[in-house]
Amino acid sequence: VKKNTIKDIGEFGLIARIRRRYARSSDLALCGIGDDAASLRSPPRGHPTLVTTDILVEDVHFTRSHTTPYLLGIKSLAVNLSDIAAMGGIPRFFLLSLGVPQELSLAFIDRFYDGVAKLAETYDVLLVGGDLTAAPSFTINGVLIGDCPPNQVVYRKGAQPGDTVFVTGPVGDSALGLEILRQRGLKPRDFNAYGEATGRDKELLRLIRHHLAPEPPVLKGRKIAELRCATAMIDISDGLMADLGHIMEESHVGASVRVDQIPRSEAFQKWASLYHPQPLDLALGGGEDYQLLFTAPGKALQQAIADGRESDFPFFPIGKITPHSGKLSLITEDDRPYSPSCHGYDHFRPPAGGFHA
């Protein structure tokens, strides 16, 4: 009998299959999949342990018809990698819990884990455990554990008035990718089983792929941590304004942002106005870009970069931290206030038809 669904091999058959295919041996994992808990070598002395967890729910964060299992696997790890990156950390171990509809095919699960495993390999992360259960909606809960050298962890709470606000790269591509996906749907030929764009319209597919399987800013986060001058950092998952708001809240400060200085990609500048009436608002309010937003005394950062002769990670200054706690000012090129049409994402108050991690 060919085994096509999870019901055919059962919970323990599926665990054994995942373990056989995706567990890698390492002297960091004393025991991984196959015990009550994973037993892991603890970080070097003085390194704090970093832990993050993210839950993705079908028809809330994604629809199966609008992504591929491989890209969904990548996203499941990427969103957690981004959180560790936003602390300046080094990712190490991943645990993945799935709630799986009984009719889901084994092929779907295999491709999903292929995506997870590919990204894990890229960042030298070990899959060391998780949990499996039946569920009415496909539900993904990832747990990522990492660590960070002493005194390099960057929190949300240290921003100081006068600090410059930086982002690590263009924002808005993910929100634009989602708009394009909504308006044109996903076609069978758009991506192959390994997440490669095989359809036409490569530029649009790149934007869609950026939404479906973002690149986590792990190296950027480490670089910023090593420069040791960032005072606060966060990843842009809820949207630039909302995430800057989180830093303002934790640091008890305000901020002033020059909207024309927010970096946007060439593809964004070319396509955004075709898919959205207010392109700038996609860049301000749209989430899931997984760039990093950080604050630092501007001169200290310039000096640190100059000292290290760094030029491979351009950081884009977009504004300043102010003492006006809770107040975010958006300013145009000609010094006028700008009012966006949206303010970031809240899972319990979503816009109609929104999907979001």
Added chain:
Amino acid sequence: VKKNTIKDIGEFGLIARIRRRYARSSDLALCGIGDDAASLRSPPRGHPTLVTTDILVEDVHFTRSHTTPYLLGIKSLAVNLSDIAAMGGIPRFFLLSLGVPQELSLAFIDRFYDGVAKLAETYDVLLVGGDLTAAPSFTINGVLIGDCPPNQVVYRKGAQPGDTVFVTGPVGDSALGLEILRQRGLKPRDFNAYGEATGRDKELLRLIRHHLAPEPPVLKGRKIAELRCATAMIDISDGLMADLGHIMEESHVGASVRVDQIPRSEAFQKWASLYHPQPLDLALGGGEDYQLLFTAPGKALQQAIADGRESDFPFFPIGKITPHSGKLSLITEDDRPYSPSCHGYDHFRPPAGGFHA
């Protein structure tokens, strides 16, 4: 406006509420709720880090009408505590991700976290993070992090032929509690908002409560680890037979169990035959007792207990490990083979109407 539902306060309002009420400061948590990742003091030198994660899904593992939010909160942490206990570990940090139906009341969430917080306090565990999202079914994913002194971690894989098989206490109470719950339902007066049985039929309510909010064997697990003679250990979550099967599989051994020696509680002996045609099978196949099942050279354990003059944790010998890999023999008092009617729980092949963690 009175704020009664999660939609009224939103995702970030809910996070702030949880943080305000349940986050405790500790020098172990450098940063908990309110950043991209928790930043935790790493274990002492040489202690491995232990991590476990468990997902509970409404209408798969529980129904809201058959439990109370407080007891569900307790269970959400208890199942994870039990996994750390089964490694011999010390629990430290808890992260909790919830997928929440939008109509759920704030009162439900408050009582749920009250239950989590109560059990966390009992075992000195800190709530340091998690994730919140909307979801069609109430979904709970817990992550528990602990550690263990060097050379005290007990895996599933070390059982040796000749070892005695022990359990740490009576089994079957949870499965019986579930049967009673199924047959009589839960009445409003059965438990109050703090999980105390307030209805009549105290004995039956104790069995039901054992199913809804099990006591995790944290102290028992530590005691066994400290005695340093257990060769393998697991918690009884899938059922005695199934979990002994997991040890057999990881250790490449078999086992022989004397069914009459399996400890059962007084309440079980009094009530089980009224609620199930084959009470012994509740003890053999029913899961979620969260006792520990472990193997050890019998004499070494007796000696270790005698050396420590321990008598506060009675361990019950129920059989022997054999060299016959994969073969489990169940034997009656008069040396005849016993055939149970069920073999443990598989989430993708559940019996009709089953709920199970």
